[in-house]
Amino acid sequence: MSDDAPARDFVRDIVEADRASGALEVVTRFPPEPNGYLHIGHVKSAALNFGIAAEYPEGRCYLRFDDTNPTRESEEYVESMKEDLRWLGFSWEGRLTHASDYFEDLFELALRLVRKGKAYVDDQGPEEIRASRGTLIEPGRESPSRQRATEENEDLLLRMRAGEFPEGSMVLRAKIDMASPNLNLRDPVMYRILHRPHQNTGRRWCIYPMYDWAHGQCDYFEGVTHSLCTLEFEDHRALYDWFLAALEVEPRPRQYEFARLNLDYTVLSKRTLIRLVDAGHVDGWDDPRMPTLRGMRRRGYPPAAIREFCRRIGVTRKDSVVEMGSLEHCVRAELDAAAPRAMCVMDPLKLVIVNYPEDREETLSAPNHPRNPEFGRRELPFSREIWIERADFMAEPAPGFFRLAPGREVRLRFAWLVTCIDYLCDDAGEVREVRCTYDPDTRGGSAPDGRKVKGALHWVCAKRSAAAEVRLFDRLFTVADPAASEDLISVLNPESRRVVPNALVEANLAEASPGAFYQFERQGYFCADAVDSAPGLPVFNRIVTLRDTWARRRQARPEPARSRPPGA
């Protein structure tokens, strides 16, 4: 699929314009904070940053871990992020950095600001600083420390670094404007004291730079030309520029903001995702229902589909919520081309072919892909008794139902045409068995007389099939905007995972290797779970359903014989 049309958006237009006016380099960076797992929202940013760099021969994109807060970050997250990004197909070659790689340079720059009288050590406590910051509509008050002599500021800063002071006792602040309507400019904190080990620098530091102080300067160190971030940093741009100007460094990187990704029926805030994991509402960060890369990978989403999705949604400055259906479309498109076909019966109903000899067994041949012969063919065992999907038979067919029913002829895919002559029920009235005759002239599934049958059923041989567990995933929440809900938990979809413990698959699928994916005909795309699937005992995750106009039609009607959860 990966479409021909190159992405175009306002950021790329800016880059183009800069090139047109003589800029030689295009340097970007993807700067995640290693304090959690990457989710699809991050991919939008990664795709933008890595994508733009890849569009120019001399373009570069750094993978830079924004690790300025040792209280929240860990090596584990660094590793998981690298792995997830590699899986997605992004590469950074030698350009893997950390904000912490620049701590020493950053400190030099801070000293420079202090000497210029543009930064000072404030010994007010956190509460005092907060109280004197003012509000949205009232200016702040200047700290008494603001008048401190340059030499004393320098001395204090050195001693902060040396570890002479306890956490919270003082900070380094930029001297800007306590009355600015932009709160970010009211003497923002540059360094705080944290006697904590850092995932990258160990115990070398006990003062750590704040994001605003570190980020722009790191961009400068790396020669970043276009520093792309999300909309909530818009107000920070003035500060970003102020630091660079105060430092008088050149050339200066420029910050541009774009809207972050939102997806309906899920949440993309790290805080909320953590809550779901910690409270056990999902099995972990790699739960197939999670919008994390690990979740999507385990679910079976192809990385190319995720990239294509990011290309399609575009990049703008408008807050937006993209429909899950858009992502699913990309997943289906990718899988339709890439997935070999197979048959799986989830809710088995026995079908007996009365005119087929009891002791006969034979093998039928089926293509593994309807359009692509390169997928080869496979053999399907067949015998007098087979399993079909319970939903494919109706004793009293509803209007529009063209599958099996008394007197109806349908095709058993790649096998024969069969006609229902009878069915048996148990005491509860539940259909237990369907009896058919088959037409021996229709081997392979087509009639020599050219007669058409509308229905085609998937099936497995009763004698030779394999058991499998199938997990049917659906959207995590029942409402489009769960984050807006007063009680997130109450709005979780209780049917976001339904387990079918005793599904039946073609015998050859018993050994499906973890991660292998298939289209189960007429049902959806599935992949052998990488964790729970074992040889001889496969577990299949439903990646996404097939489009199903029949189900949609039934759902639209008031007579919901088998009701499905929203979005099923």
Next chain:
RNA sequence: UGGGGUGUAGCCAAGUGGUAAGGCACGGGACUUUGACUCCCGCAUUCCCAGGUUCGAAUCCUGGCACCCCAGCCA
């Protein structure tokens, strides 16, 4: 109520003074050994609203309205 942003179809999104691209979704049809895929057709007389400028406005001007972000020693 200070500052910064954003309003084009159900959801994304082009468009930058010359008469509303495209995708998803949806509806209809064709094809079909998957009710899939593919293909065709349809889907905004109107661009948040109201005035104004202009031969001509989604685009320019004025005034409103709605929504988002900002008061961490988080990023």
